[in-house]
Amino acid sequence: MVSLGRNIVVSTVLSMILLFFLLHSPYRERLIMNVFIFGLLTIILFGLISWFAPTSRLLAYPQALMDRFAHLFTTNIMSDDETLLWRIKETRFAWEQISQSPILGIGLRTPYRAEFFKGDELLSYIHNGYLWLWLKTGLLGLTAFLWFLLAFLWRGVQEWRQVKHEFMRSATLGFTLVVLAMLFSNFVAPVFVEGFNLAFFAAAIGIVESTFALERGHE
DSSP states (O other): OOOOOHHHHHHHHHHHHHHHHHSOHHHHHHHHHHHHHHHHHHHHHHHHHHHHOTTOGGGHHHHHHHHHHHHHHHSOTTSTTSSHHHHHHHHHHHHHHHHHSTTTOSOTTOOOSOOSSTTOOOTTOOSOHHHHHHHHHHHHHHHHHHHHHHHHHHHHHHHGGGOOSHHHHHHHHHHHHHHHHHHHHTTTSOTTSSHHHHHHHHHHHHHHHHHHHHHHHTO
């Protein structure tokens, strides 16, 4: 089963809107044209796949996207079939643990709740990434994390135009906007601190900071 997180869709749209307002007029026109061309090519590609290979697993992705949008208007978010009730329970148990150790947290591998169902293996996992950090590392860890991210974003927004190489300037702005958009996504999925995402954001921040360092070295 292929699923597409609504938080990723919303974050992508948000980052594109921010990009549009940060760019000057000629680049805005190029952005609109590139988005149009990309969208058209995507439609053509999936149209060809559906015609010549109707059983292809690739077709599950556009279907998942359409299902996610339709799901926003065709379901009761408080029903037992939705995840909101589970997340409310997560939050309640997390706050109970945080209140006992707000400064240092309970530790990264320490379960914070009992099983919700038999075989539940997510006893250390919580969907709200900020609450996860507070729960696990305390206010010390959460504060350091937010300071690090906000400092990076401030530098990225302030200095991306100073990068002379066009490709690296685009990459710097792109990575900065991705991190900025994920600040909102992190409320519903701990994208900054889990699995492959953690490696991606660490690499993205490292590339941006290395680019700024090289620019200063060439001055």
